[in-house]
Amino acid sequence: MDTQIVVVFCLCDDLLKSLHHYEDAQCQMTDAEVMTTAIVAMLYFKGNFCLASLYLYEYRYIPNMLSKSRFNRRLHHMADLFLTLFLRLGETRKKLNEKSVYVIDSYPIAVCDNYRIRHSKIYQGEEWRGYISSKKRYFYGLRIHVMITEQGEPVEFFLAPGAFSDTSALRLYNFDIPEHSWIIGDKAYNDYQMEDLMREAGVELLPLRKKNSLRPVPPFMTYLQVSIRKVVETTGSLIERLLPKSIHAITAKGLEIKVALFVLASSINFLS
Numbered sequence: 001m002d003t004q005i006v007v008v009f010c011l012c013d014d015l016l017k018s019l020h021h022y023e024d025a026q027c028q029m030t031d032a033e034v035m036t037t038a039i040v041a042m043l044y045f046k047g048n049f050c051l052a053s054l055y056l057y058e059y060r061y062i063p064n065m066l067s068k069s070r071f072n073r074r075l076h077h078m079a080d081l082f083l084t085l086f087l088r089l090g091e092t093r094k095k096l097n098e099k100s101v102y103v104i105d106s107y108p109i110a111v112c113d114n115y116r117i118r119h120s121k122i123y124q125g126e127e128w129r130g131y132i133s134s135k136k137r138y139f140y141g142l143r144i145h146v147m148i149t150e151q152g153e154p155v156e157f158f159l160a161p162g163a164f165s166d167t168s169a170l171r172l173y174n175f176d177i178p179e180h181s182w183i184i185g186d187k188a189y190n191d192y193q194m195e196d197l198m199r200e201a202g203v204e205l206l207p208l209r210k211k212n213s214l215r216p217v218p219p220f221m222t223y224l225q226v227s228i229r230k231v232v233e234t235t236g237s238l239i240e241r242l243l244p245k246s247i248h249a250i251t252a253k254g255l256e257i258k259v260a261l262f263v264l265a266s267s268i269n270f271l272s
Contacts, residue, residue: 130162
């Protein structure tokens with residue numbers, strides 16, 4: 001744990017230095033320390049900023065810890081820096097991904113149980129009600145759409161309402177990957193038009209085919225797709241392992257920042 005905390009701080013500090021990030025000289029707690037506290041909360045304290053702040057303060061990692069309200073204000077103010085850190089890690093992993101094989105999938109994040117939907121204050125509307133086909137049940141909240149390498153390392157992600165389908169999500173990925181790359185997905189990603197567009201750009205979209213597919217693939221390709229897709233299930237379990245049973249948040253932005261931080265934390269976990 002000690003080594004991981006030092007690694008997280010070094011990553012954050014080096015990022016801010018590379019960006020020539022300006023900080024007020026009167027700040028008692030640096031932005032790198034704020035970022036470190038937030039990420040440590042995701043890695044070891046189920047997203048509880050108070051417990052992470054208390055731990056880092058008592059063990060003298062960060063002697064000048066902010067109060068709860070000031071910490072939250074600073075965190076919201078610098079939310080874009082966490083995304084920048086995730087993208088920098090993703091760029092490095094794309095360069096190291098020699099096989100250029102990627103996997104895409106989505107994971108549900110429930111804001112509340114179905115019987116509490118009418119009382120939800122964070123989100124309201126049917127666009128947030130999604131369906132989990134593997135569990136044959138509905139949920140109310142967000143979906144994390146993520147692209148990972150063959151080794152399971154996240155390189156791209158975004159959040160969307162729960163009702164947003166995986167097929168529609170294909171058009172929201174940046175797909176900033178090298179030419180001649182392969183992207184593997186499950187049966188929900190069958191979109192022939194998108195496959196043709198991506199092939200013209202030099203990228204092959206290879207989802208698992210449905211039984212009535214007009215573009216069947218050889219059996220050996222199906223076997224390859226299934227074996228590689230097991231990696232994305234492992235990555236999903238790593239994210240779920242960090243997540244608490246319920247994410248405490250008061251606003252939609254606060255919830256989305258926490259979910260994004262959990263994805264960033266799972267990405268940093270691959271460094272150890």
